[in-house]
Amino acid sequence: MASLGSSKQLHVAMFPWLAFGHIIPFLQLSKFIAQKGHRVSFLSTTRNIQRLPPSHHLSPLITLVPLTLPPVHHLPQNAEATMDVCTDDVQYLKKAFDGLQHQLTQFLQQNSPDWIIYDFAPYWLPPVAAGLGISRAFFSIYNPWLLAFGGRWFEELIKGSRDRKKMEDFVAPPKLLPLPTNICFRKHEVKWMLDSSSSLNASGVSDMYRSGMILQGSDCMFIRCCYEFEPQWLTLSEESLHLPVIPLGLMPPATTTNVGDEKDDAWVTIKNWLDGQQKGQVVYVALGSEVMLTKTEVRELALGLELSGLPFFWALRQPAGNSTSVELPEGFVERTRNRGMVWKSWVPQLRILNHESVGGFLTHCGWGSIVEGLTLGHPLIMLPFLMDQGLNARALVEKQVGMEIPRNEEDGSFTKESVANSVRLVVVEDEGKMYKAKARELSRIFGDMELQNKYVDDVVQYMEKHTGVASSAMDG
Template sequence: MANDGKLHVAMFPWLAFGHMIPYLELAKLIAQKGHKISFISTPKNIDRLPKLPPHLAHLINFVKIPLPILDKLPENAEATIDVAYHEVKYLKIAYDALQKPITQFLQSSSPDWLFFDFVPYWLPTIASNLNIPTAFFIILNAAFLGFVGPSTVLTGTKDYRTKPEDFTVPPNWIPFETTVAFKLFEVLSIFKDAVVGDEENISDLYRLGASIKACDIIAIKSCSEFEPEWFQLVQQLHQKPVLPVGLLPVTVNNGGDGNNNDAWIDIKEWLDNQAKGSVVYIAFGSEAELSQGQLTEIALGLELSGLPFFWVLRRRSGSADNIQLPDGFEERTKGRGMVWTSWAPQPKILSHDSVGGFLTHSGWGSLVEGIQFGRGLILLTFLSDQGLNARVLEEKKLGYPIPRDERDGSFTRNSVAESLRLVMLDEAGQTYRDNVKKMSKLFGDTDRQDRYVDNLLGFLQSHRRPQVL
């Protein structure tokens, strides 16, 4: 190992692009400082990642480890986007079977640090046996970790929360006033997989708790200026170093669009013809599976609003093919609305002057991008951490939630239209527009991001372990 102070950091994200992309962004920021990265994933996923900037390609080594074949997984499925929601657990089971090849890679490469995601709860023990320190890098915010609580609760040692209703109120370990909690419909949609698990698969919360308990440090994709009280709480709950890595703001022109520049040319041409700040951009990430009822109400709500819109409507693999837009919808909205059914460069769209609002599923990555570019946020949650993210933004008056039924999550076309107009046009929505513009300075601050990376690297360098020969 060179004695020049440079690090070799291995990274092993979960098999979802909402996880792999933030890991890759952090990898690039670390590599820019001259450190070496081993980025571990499956062959198909690595081939689908954005191309590296040429000046970093020699510092980031992509390590391809094939995913074991599982009868219940569709052929060639290597990421959550390749499977239906109910099949994600089989992806986790296949991922768990990577223990042996990962161990062999770590033994042969001896990285100074290993950054890992919430799914491979077994990995920090393997790394510890090889004298490799670990960072649990969570691509969510500190509020999420604060709400879900200590390892004893997450792993079920203490049965604090056993039924869905328990997740609809702030837990007793939060020492400050907050409205951050799930709505009942949000918990019901994830309770089985995230909280309970089954005879085939371990629950997400158990994986999370075991990962945190066994890691050396917790690294969070957020910044302490945005949520200081939550960072303090996470530190108190886990009694180990908690490091913000910054918000990892995206750069719009980083050459990372691969072969999709033709798509952007067409999209930009359409956006260029719209008035400044007039367009609502709609995207719900790669995980959400809209029902026919939800799709219909969103579409008719867009129509009712009278606003120009650009809707990225992609179906994930395995979702129902018979879900359709309302009859005549595209014809009636022709000229002022665009439905885009293939890949779209979200940061480029959000940065375009014609975009004024963002109707989003409240995934943390999308929220960061929306705030970074100062766009009014209209929130419609579907899965996972999205409900907690939405509450954080509601509390800070940074985003407006579409009103819904608390138990089944249903909403109407009228509530969609009214929410869009409120955030985009109405005087009552001025607070949201002003607040997000102010916060965009923090979220897009690249100098601050650089300081976070320097601070992280300083810690990693001072706490690396001597290699065992």
């Protein structure tokens, strides 16, 4: 445990949104803060806390605080995270999440933490914390391009304006961006943006309004990025959000050589298979735990992998909130048995990415997966589906670390040919050498633990310095 020097020990409360893509980075940040000698209270629902990685990895300075998620009509029993529900039912999870306000307020009143670090969702939390004199930080797991893209829109929503509600507002880079960029949404992705600006969901509050109120009520924002990777977008997000934006670094995985138990049965089986493949030829396919592919998408992706002729390892998990089982094309498993493996339960992703047979990563472009892939220097074959993933893909295409699988602009559909061509181009064709070289180049930033740890040190020092100087009232 690091010495605190002359600083007093802080008590920091952490309150992530109910998605494991959010919960895990919050837990990771909790560990960093505890390593500096500060106390952390990590608040989430009972079932989510039970599903965290084994607690023996946690510092004794971290206390897990279970909250009881109130029942909500239409929300399945024991559904406490986005992975437990289909996309259309996340609105009921948000309604239940808002029902945690009383329990959280009681915790803050009784424990008086110095800081609370929260996610985009609890729009009601900043005024509660401000009234108790608690310093407030929004931890954005999203990238600065999404925040810069949406910054002016957040302001409009808070003020009651709905000017940006046409598709044309999103399928081109914002006019006011002072950067040469092609980062924007595709037509098939815009529906989510327009839906998220609407209040017509079960919680009665839009995602954009939530984010806007969080930004307006926070003392600062922590963001999982670094200046060595994206200096211009970080600066732009601070200017557009009118808030101190403090980068946390990329928070890469702590180790890439000893990332699990060698005796783990799943890893032994997977490793034996990978050991039998040609070096740098395997395509690792993983689209996260929450992407729910349609039958057509599963078919085209499977047939594309088959058509590519390359060996592949496909982590094809059944999302918990989806009652229909994932159906692979008839005969696919038999036809690809000698060069493909489809794994339908949890996989040790870091270990797989760290194996010398892997030559490319077909990813949904969730930021955590991208960090892991680029930390290990893998070129990317990008197939984004949700939220910020499309913008992430376009940003990484600009960085030339991979290519995005071509899709129909209107409906987002893709073909087996587009999958096969993209996979082959990145992994084995001459053009892919550039992507591999750029990915290895970026890995020197993503995997520089000394550099990335310095960012976390700076954030903790910022918290030490600014404790107790939070604004005591919300800006009107």
